[in-house]
Amino acid sequence: MMAALKIVELGEPVLRQQCRKVTVINKKIKKLLDGMRETMYRSNGVGLAAPQVGVSKRIVVVDVGKGVWELINPEIVFQEGEEMGVEGCLSIPGVAGEVNRAARVRVRALDRQGRQQVITAEGLGARALQHEIDHLDGILFIDRAVKIGRQES
Ligand code: NI
Numbered sequence: 001m002m003a004a005l006k007i008v009e010l011g012e013p014v015l016r017q018q019c020r021k022v023t024v025i026n027k028k029i030k031k032l033l034d035g036m037r038e039t040m041y042r043s044n045g046v047g048l049a050a051p052q053v054g055v056s057k058r059i060v061v062v063d064v065g066k067g068v069w070e071l072i073n074p075e076i077v078f079q080e081g082e083e084m085g086v087e088g089c090l091s092i093p094g095v096a097g098e099v100n101r102a103a104r105v106r107v108r109a110l111d112r113q114g115r116q117q118v119i120t121a122e123g124l125g126a127r128a129l130q131h132e133i134d135h136l137d138g139i140l141f142i143d144r145a146v147k148i149g150r151q152e153s
Pocket of ligand 1 (some may be wrong): 088089090091129134135
C-alpha cells in the first residue's frame with residue numbers, strides 16, 4: 001500500500017511559488033500522482049495540488065465523486081458564470097471561507113500517459129479545479145475569500 005505524503009501548511013514557501021511545467025512524465029511523476037491520490041483520499045479532501053506535498057510542479061488530483069481526475073499541466077481554457085461557495089484547504093486546517101468562482105470551467109491537461117484530456121465541470125467540480133489550479137500559481141483560497149472564519153472539525 002502506498003504511504004500518504006506529508007501535507008505542507010501555510011507558511012511553507014513552496015505554497016507561494018509559481019510551479020514548473022512537467023516536461024517528461026516518467027516513473028517519478030506517476031509515483032507522485034499515486035501518492036497525491038492516496039493522500040487526498042486519506043485526508044478526505046476533494047483535491048490536492050503538488051505544492052501541497054512540497055513539489056513545485058504543475059500537477060493536481062481532484063475527485064468530486066466521479067472518479068479521480070489526474071491533471072498534468074492543467075489550464076483553464078474556458079469559464080463562465082459565477083458562484084459563491086464555501087472552501088477549505090488541507091494546507092490551511094481549521095479555516096473556511098466564501099469564495100466567488102466561475103460556475104463552469106473547461107480544463108485541458110495531460111493524463112499520466114501524456115495524452116491530452118479535456119474536462120468540463122460545474123458546481124463542486126468546477127470549484128475544486130479552480131482552487132487546485134490556483135495552487136500552481138501560489139494562490140490560496142484565503143487570498144480570494146470574501147469572508148473567512150473558523151471551520152468546526
Ligand atoms: Ni487547497
